[in-house]
Amino acid sequence: MARPVWSGVITFGLVTVPVRMYAATEDHTTRFHQLQRGTNDRVRVKRVNERTGKNVDRDDIVKGYEIGEGEYITVEPAELNEIAPGKSQVIDVSGFVATDEVDPVYFVRPYYLSPSGEQYAKPYELLRAALADSGKTGIATFVMHSREYLVALRAADAVLTLHTLHWSDEVRDPNEELPALPGRQRSRGKELKTAEQLIDSMSTTWRPEEYTDTYEDRVRALVEAKANGEEVTPEEGPPEATNVVDLSEALNRSIERARSGGSRSRERAAPLKDLGKDELYRRAAGLGVRGRSSMTRDQLLDAVEKGGSKGTSRNKSMSQSKSASPSKRASQGTSKRASQGKGKSAGAATGKSTGRSASKRGSKRAGTRRAA
Numbered sequence: 318m319a320r321p322v323w324s325g326v327i328t329f330g331l332v333t334v335p336v337r338m339y340a341a342t343e344d345h346t347t348r349f350h351q352l353q354r355g356t357n358d359r360v361r362v363k364r365v366n367e368r369t370g371k372n373v374d375r376d377d378i379v380k381g382y383e384i385g386e387g388e389y390i391t392v393e394p395a396e397l398n399e400i401a402p403g404k405s406q407v408i409d410v411s412g413f414v415a416t417d418e419v420d421p422v423y424f425v426r427p428y429y430l431s432p433s434g435e436q437y438a439k440p441y442e443l444l445r446a447a448l449a450d451s452g453k454t455g456i457a458t459f460v461m462h463s464r465e466y467l468v469a470l471r472a473a474d475a476v477l478t479l480h481t482l483h484w485s486d487e488v489r490d491p492n493e494e495l496p497a498l499p500g501r502q503r504s505r506g507k508e509l510k511t512a513e514q515l516i517d518s519m520s521t522t523w524r525p526e527e528y529t530d531t532y533e534d535r536v537r538a539l540v541e542a543k544a545n546g547e548e549v550t551p552e553e554g555p556p557e558a559t560n561v562v563d564l565s566e567a568l569n570r571s572i573e574r575a576r577s578g579g580s581r582s583r584e585r586a587a588p589l590k591d592l593g594k595d596e597l598y599r600r601a602a603g604l605g606v607r608g609r610s611s612m613t614r615d616q617l618l619d620a621v622e623k624g625g626s627k628g629t630s631r632n633k634s635m636s637q638s639k640s641a642s643p644s645k646r647a648s649q650g651t652s653k654r655a656s657q658g659k660g661k662s663a664g665a666a667t668g669k670s671t672g673r674s675a676s677k678r679g680s681k682r683a684g685t686r687r688a689a
Contacts, residue, residue: 323461324433325406327444327470334440335433336408338479342427347536398463405460408479410470413453419469423482430470430477441477448472515572531595534602538610550611589622597621 321337328334351360364373380397381389432441448455448471455470467482492498542549589597597617601609606620 322428323459325408325459327408327410327430327457329410329444329455332440332444334444335437336430336441336477337433339429339431341429341478345530345533347533347540401463402460402465408457408459408468408470410455410457413448413451413455416452416454416471419454419482420488422488424469425481425483428479428481430479445472445475445477448477511569511572518572529599531598534598535610542608542610547608548611550613589618592618 319339323338326333326335380392432438469480471478594614600621
C-alpha cells in the first residue's frame, strides 16, 4: 500500500475537498555502485575544501552565489528558510481551462489524489465527474517541501490526478533555441497524402502494457550473463537516415510493410522471419530463452522458432525469484564455476543446482513511470 506524500484540501469556489496525494509512478532502473576498476572497492564522494584539501562537515557548508570570478554572496540555510513559502495544506484552484490547451511540454510529474476519508467521497467524486464531463483541467498552486508548485488537476476514469507543471519561464521557445526548423509549406502534394496514409495504416489502440523498456531488460541480462561467465553480443547500430530523394519510395514501402504486418501494431501477426531483433528479443524473453543477451538476430530467430526450449527450466526458477540482486547472482555464478572444478560428476550436479539459483533477475517494470 502506497504512503501519501502530502495531505490537505482542494478548494474551488466555496467548495473544499480534503485529499491525500500519492506518487503515481515508480522507478525500476537498475542501480549500480561506483567501484575502482580491477577491485571491489567502493568509490565515495566526499565534501572537500578545494583550497586546503580537508573534509568539510555538512553543518559548515553554506550556499554561495557567484557575482564575479572568485567573488560570492553567501547565504545561510536559515535565511532561505525565512523566505520560503509557508507550509500550506491547500491546493488552490484559480481557474479551469480546456484540457487540450495545456501543452504536454509543461507536465513534470504525476500524482494520484484520494479523498481523506469516506465522508469526503461525495464531493471528491462530484469534482472528478464534473471535470470529466466538461473536458476541463483545473489550474492551481500549492506548497510542498517548502517549494511552490504550479499544478494541473485532471479527471481519470476513477481518480483525480494532479500533475506538477513547469513555470512558463522554464519552457524554452523552440524557434529561439533550435538551429533550424522547416517552415510550413503551402503546397504539400502527394508526399503529404502518402505520409497521412502511412500514419493511418499504422494507427492502433494505446496499450501501454505492450511496450517495455528493452534497454533495461538488456542491462539486467548483461549483469546476469557476466555473473555466469557468458559472452554478450553488442547490439546492432541505428538505421541510416532516409535519403530525401528516396522519401516517396520509402513512404510507399512503409505503407506496404504496415499493411502486410510489419508495423508494431501488427508485429504479433507477422512471420517470425520478418521481425526485427528487438521484437525477437522480447519474444525470447517471454519464452525464457537462455543466453539471449549474447545472441545475434539469427540466433534469436532460431531460438524463438524452437519455442524457447533452451533454458526453460532455468528461467522458470528465475521467474520465481526475480528480486535477487546482481551482486548475489554474481556470487552464485562464481560458486558455480568453482564447484565445477572439483570434479566432473560433482561439478555437473553442483552446476545444475547453482545454475538455477544464479538465474534470479530484477523485478519486471511497472506499467507506469517515475515516482516523486
